[in-house]
Amino acid sequence: MNTxxxxxxxxxxxxxxxxxxxxxxxxxxxxxxxxxxxxxxxLKQTTVSSSQNYKSCIVAKGFxxxxxxxxxxxxxxxxxxxxxxxxxxxxxx
Numbered sequence: 001m002n003t004x005x006x007x008x009x010x011x012x013x014x015x016x017x018x019x020x021x022x023x024x025x026x027x028x029x030x031x032x033x034x035x036x037x038x039x040x041x042x043l044k045q046t047t048v049s050s051s052q053n054y055k056s057c058i059v060a061k062g063f064x065x066x067x068x069x070x071x072x073x074x075x076x077x078x079x080x081x082x083x084x085x086x087x088x089x090x091x092x093x
Contacts, residue, residue: 009041009055013057017058029069036061037060038058039059040057040058041054
């Protein structure tokens with residue numbers, strides 16, 4: 001296993017996060033520590049050729065988050081039944 005490929009994958013992911021402004025750097029509240037995070041690595045094979053893609057992702061350990069301190073709003077996608085029926089009707093045509 002070549003560590004250089006994994007380092008390049010990590011650098012690519014961090015550059016993508018910076019370019020897309022995924023995170024905002026903010027000051028931590030007093031007596032608080034930053035959430036721990038870890039890297040997840042995956043080796044993907046392409047179906048056409050035998051080349052391998054090195055993928056990495058940084059994830060926060062979200063189970064340590066507290067509402068109002070670490071995050072302020074929760075998003076959950078909800079679909080109304082009328083919208084679902086409309087979509088299925090369009091697809092059926």
